[in-house]
Amino acid sequence: MSVPKELRYSKEHEWVKVEDGKIRIGITDFAQSELGDIVFVELPEVGDEVTVNEPFGSVESVKTVSELYAPVSGKIVEINEELNDSPEFVNESPYEKAWMIVVEPSNSGELDELLTAEQYEEMIKED
Secondary structure: OOOOOEEOOOOEEEEEEOOOOOEEEOEEEEEEEEOEEEEEEEEOOOOOOOOOOOEEEEEOOOOOEEEEEEOEEEEEEEEOOOHHOOOHHHHHOOOOOOOOEEEEEOOHHHHHOEEEEHHHHHHHHHH
């Protein structure tokens, strides 16, 4: 199970990467493995606002539909259009190809609430 050390994590299994003041978000390797084969990803529009701990989209697998929860609040400045045609990227490459949205954060203090890689690894061991 891959848990890159440089990322931060939410308790809802989203990962966060800070890049030039913006925040790239996707779901973790653990989450995609629990969901199984991803067949559809529903993402919001560029310009939409997201609120911390509120749903911003969903992923559909052969087993279930699961909500995606925003790990931070802010405005969406980019979405990963490739997931429309290639939802399998979520299974194949959750940290590289399958990022979902990029957010311009409205409250950078929310990043301090996220888990480190070590804390996230402890959490998923308990699941």
